[in-house]
Amino acid sequence: MSDDKKSSIPSREERPAEGGSRAGGGFDTMLGRVMIDRGLVSDSELQQAINRRDLDPGGSLADVLLNAGFVTNSQMDRVRSEIESERSTQRIPGYKIMRKLGSGAMATVFLARQISLDRLVAIKVLPRRYSDNADFIARFQKEGRAAAKLNDPNIVAAYDVGNSGDHHYFVMEYVDGDTVYDRITANKRFEESQAISVANQVASALRHAHDRGFIHRDIKPKNVMITKDGLVKLADLGLARALSDKEAAEAEAGRAFGTPFYISPEQIRGKVDIGPQADIYGLGATLYHMVTGSVPFKGKSPSEVMHRHLKEPLVAPDHLNPGLSSGLAQVIEMMMAKDPADRYRNAEELLEDLALVDAGQKPRHAGGAIDIASVVSMGDDAENLAPVMASRANENRSGGLTILLIATLIGSVLLNLALLAFLAGNA
Missing domain, CATH: 1.10.510.10 (Transferase(Phosphotransferase) domain 1)
Structure with a gap:
């Protein structure tokens, strides 16, 4: 295919995050990129949708994709949510967003570069639909504050907690x-x-x-x-x-x-x-x-x-x-x-x-319980055994003695009854 006949769909590197020559152009550009990246539509299907949209000055790429049956409503909702999260993180001051790492019901996580320290970080963003929910915001901020109080090589470190507009974010260590x-x-x-x-x-x-x-x-x-x-x-x-x-x-x-x-x-x-x-x-x-x-x-x-x-x-x-x-x-x-x-x-x-x-x-x-004989052979080291084990050993030993005592008493009673019966028979 010659250069002048290549698809007009911009590559991932060429696609802008904002802007566009028409209303909603920035969103449509991101929508097309995400649809391709997620494998929801093919290049040819996206190009068909773009051509149809361009015939209607007031139309949107989302409407065309839905009406053509290229994607479902639920798929479109998920993509919209992802785009909103990505667009919000682009406006977090001091950080350059690089790509999405993952998402869940409660948050989306992005890989970013902290400009001031030139280091990779992970940014966790609360979905916009929770931006008015005080409980979700409080829990989100609480996570950041809790992590900030912990400093251990085996715990993901917390760097920053804040909000950009109505989006709340939590910056943490990036784990590769x-x-x-x-x-x-x-x-x-x-x-x-x-x-x-x-x-x-x-x-x-x-x-x-x-x-x-x-x-x-x-x-x-x-x-x-x-x-x-x-x-x-x-x-x-x-x-x-x-x-x-x-x-x-x-x-x-x-x-x-x-x-x-x-x-x-x-x-x-x-x-x-x-x-x-x-x-x-x-x-x-x-x-x-x-x-x-x-x-x-x-x-x-x-x-x-x-x-x-x-x-x-x-x-x-x-x-x-x-x-x-x-x-x-x-x-x-x-x-x-x-x-x-x-x-x-x-x-x-x-x-x-x-x-x-x-x-x-x-x-x-x-x-469970330990071998008492082995404890005796340990000599002075026996006193170093954990209290919990010694306690269990004593419990088991005392339990065994109790059973032995009960058995002895029962045997004594039965013997006495037999003796009484014998005496009564000879009276």
Whole structure:
């Protein structure tokens, strides 16, 4: 094809973000680009639509695409929303938008360059439809403020929170990598050593957050990012809450906040006193998914999944993945105990057990009662055992003594009854 006969559709580099020779030209140009980029229309279909639009001075490209049946109303609505978000970010002072990274129901994330520091950043933009919703705006700003108070290599850093016109944005560290969810989707499951490495880094991030009085409340594979160098970053503090924020806890009482596949039982019940153990449960469910390739509990609806979190026993992860070590299986089972009191008390204990399992040793806190004989042989080292394990050992030992005592009493009663019967028969 000769140059003078090439399609008049501008290339991605040539398409302007604003402007145009006709009313709505800027929007139509962006609309055409997005339609092509998303594969919703072909070059020839877009060119047909442009030609039809040009025959009607008052027409719009969107109307032509819809009337011609090239796209559906729902597809057009999604594209309009994306364009509005992209146009709004073009007006955020101090940043040059480069491309969209992803979008969800609550926000769209763009890759941008911070002009003053010449560094890549990610900008999260609240959809325009929520710009008048005080609750959504407050939650969005709360995420930024929470992230700004945390400074840990395993947590995505926050740089700025603000608004441009009626659009609210949150600037954060750009992570060049993928998520745990992406890797599960591609490979089904993680090797045990890789899973332990990821869990160890997330637990370290949780230790930092918990020590500073924050709980995440939405630990899941999509919120755990991995850089190309293997560094793990915990992301999305949208549901994070200060442990000291009693007002927020009371306001949220009775409502479940979290993702059904990974939510803790106390979050499902809407408990007021939710603590760090909820994050440990979420990480346990995430780790379970990583090493088995399956979520802990399945269901046809979110309510069914959450009901199973509350009531159904967990299928041991090493039953689904026989190659999994018993040590890691025990760690996961303790992380996902129904009762928070039966889980790790804090991330520090979890980190200790993960290190032991990674070294091929038995976990110190998980796995139930210990062998009393082995404790005796340890000598002075026995006093260093975790209180939780000693407590469980004592409980089991005292329980055994109780059963033995009851059995002895029953035997004595039966013997006496037999003796009385014998004497009565000989009277």
